[in-house]
Amino acid sequence: MNQPVGITGMGILSSIGDDLSTFSISLRNGKSGIKQMPGKKEPDLSVEIAAEIEKFSFLEKLSQFKNVPEEKLQKARRLGQRAPFVVQTSIISAVEAWKNAQLFNASPASERVGLIIAGQNSTQNYQYNLISKFRENPEYLSPRYALEFLETNQVGILSELFDIKGEGFVVGGASATGNVGIIKGFHSILAGLVDICLVVGVVADLSPLDIQGFINIGAMGGKKYFNQPEKACRPFDTQHEGFIYGQASACVILESELSACKRSVPFQAEIKGGSVNLDSNSSANPNVNGERKAMVSALKQSGLPASDVDYLNTHGSSSPLGDKTEVEAICDVFSSHTSDLWLNATKGLTGHCLYSAGVVEFIATILQMRDGFIHPNKNLEEPIHKGLKFCGEEAVDHRINIAMSNSFGFGGINTSVVLKHGAVYDAVY
Numbered sequence: 001m002n003q004p005v006g007i008t009g010m011g012i013l014s015s016i017g018d019d020l021s022t023f024s025i026s027l028r029n030g031k032s033g034i035k036q037m038p039g040k041k042e043p044d045l046s047v048e049i050a051a052e053i054e055k056f057s058f059l060e061k062l063s064q065f066k067n068v069p070e071e072k073l074q075k076a077r078r079l080g081q082r083a084p085f086v087v088q089t090s091i092i093s094a095v096e097a098w099k100n101a102q103l104f105n106a107s108p109a110s111e112r113v114g115l116i117i118a119g120q121n122s123t124q125n126y127q128y129n130l131i132s133k134f135r136e137n138p139e140y141l142s143p144r145y146a147l148e149f150l151e152t153n154q155v156g157i158l159s160e161l162f163d164i165k166g167e168g169f170v171v172g173g174a175s176a177t178g179n180v181g182i183i184k185g186f187h188s189i190l191a192g193l194v195d196i197c198l199v200v201g202v203v204a205d206l207s208p209l210d211i212q213g214f215i216n217i218g219a220m221g222g223k224k225y226f227n228q229p230e231k232a233c234r235p236f237d238t239q240h241e242g243f244i245y246g247q248a249s250a251c252v253i254l255e256s257e258l259s260a261c262k263r264s265v266p267f268q269a270e271i272k273g274g275s276v277n278l279d280s281n282s283s284a285n286p287n288v289n290g291e292r293k294a295m296v297s298a299l300k301q302s303g304l305p306a307s308d309v310d311y312l313n314t315h316g317s318s319s320p321l322g323d324k325t326e327v328e329a330i331c332d333v334f335s336s337h338t339s340d341l342w343l344n345a346t347k348g349l350t351g352h353c354l355y356s357a358g359v360v361e362f363i364a365t366i367l368q369m370r371d372g373f374i375h376p377n378k379n380l381e382e383p384i385h386k387g388l389k390f391c392g393e394e395a396v397d398h399r400i401n402i403a404m405s406n407s408f409g410f411g412g413i414n415t416s417v418v419l420k421h422g423a424v425y426d427a428v429y
Contacts, residue, residue: 005189006267008196008260009101009253010363011093013203015051015246016349018061019096024367028395030376032230032349034244045208047215047222049229051246051351053203058088068099072161079157083148086122089203089249090154091161097198097251098162102265110165112259114194117154118181119202119355120172121210128207154202166194173276174409175317177201178250178358179417183274185254195259201250201359211245217284219243221318233352234379235316235345236323236390243317246351250359269366270420272402273301281412286322291329294414295404299333302418304402307337309418311374311398313365313405316345317352326406327385342398344391348378358407362417369400369421 010020015033017023026033033051058080062073072095080091098104127149133140147153151170159168167188173180178201185197206214214220221242225232233244260267275297279290299306315326334341346364347353353360368374374396383390403419 002190004257004270005186005254006257006260006270007252007366008255008265008267009097009103010268010366011096011100011251012248012360012363013053013089013093014248014350014360015053020100020367024371027349027364027367027375028371028373030349030378030393030395032378033246034229034233034351036229042208045212045215047211047220049222049226049232049244051244053089053247056085056089058092061092065095065099068095069104072104075161079161083157084123084126086126086203086205087154087157090158090200093249093251094158094198094200097253101253101255102263103253106263108196110163112166112195113162113164114166114185114188114197115155115159115164115168116181116185116197116199117151117170117202118177118199118359119151119154119170120177122151122202122205122355123149124210125205125207128209154200158198158200162198164198173413173415174411175352175354175357176407176409176413176415177355178360178362179274179405179407179415180276180358180413182252182358182362182417183276183415186271186274189254189256195256197254199252199254199359201356203247203249203356204354205247206245219284219319220245231379233318233348235314235318235348235377236327236384237380238382238384240318240320240323242319243347243352246347246353248350248353248356248360250356250363252359252362267422269369269422272304272418272420273298274415274417275301276413276415279412279414284410286325286408287412288325288329288332290412290414291326291406291408292332294416295329295333295406298404298416298418304418306334308402309334309341309404311342311368311400311403313361313403314343314345315406315408316347318347323384327388330388338388340389342374342389342391342396344375344377346375349375358405358415361405361407365403365405365419369403369419372397372399374398
């Protein structure tokens, strides 16, 4: 029988909080990070609002960590000081997660620790900004560019920083990338390949070209509420018009029960099941059957009935078709239980963080479980479905025992994860 797998550490850097504490406070208060883009994009774009990480200083953030070995901080400085923004943010969220899991106090066997980078195309803006200088003088290009435009650069840097020598790789799944990374880390531990797995949801640093591409396909909103950016992201509201781009780097430490017990570190939540499936679709439109299958499969793996789930962190992208499709799938899976099932959408506060969205929302789910609340569903003034139990404009105090978190992505990729509250072995402590 497989031993339980849980979360022993988390870290986050986002538009609404640059660590776990500030992120949790922002969730409870319903704080939105969506604003006019602080840096003017060239050329002008038809949508210029987003939830970006602002005023980020890698060295300043690194210096704020307390009770982290100085040799680790020095190594992080060396590895990250000249690295692209996407790598620097990953280092910050990973150091917080490693510290949160009390791994700086332990010496886990390097070969029993794994690393999964949940991110794809994360260096698009880095590359875009080099093009003009490259055209002027190709020899200007840094010798490190051949390493830095690859996602495996993150694998190399983080494995060196934390001395990880177990399995390590990069996963992609469009907007479902974060959940894919979590589920693959979960499977690695269940298979006995590693005891601990660091899963990093990589920040999406979109170039103007990428942003305009999303606008042209009709996926990105923001035109209707251009002068009121905090109102632009409206998951499950009749006035939704598309997702709003957000940025966050998010990291979780997954660990087997035996490993965590040996270190006397409790689970912050336990993963009960996780599912990834395809709906055979190369277009951008969602599929109700694929979404339904992901939720049903995750529940089947967990051994729990749908009626045991008391909270669902939706994909909730604020896309009209996406929201409508997810509501239909939720109603199919949970049937009469929907009247007792709390729902909200973290993207209403953080924007759509794309590759890291699944990890961001996984962390948001665990923080709500830990602190006993359901965060507000921002801008939900007229729900598209009146029979569902959406949280409104104010947070609700509620103890969550069993939660589900959904992420769906282009390419017909559907994912769902089921979580159980708290430590599974309280009696040990």
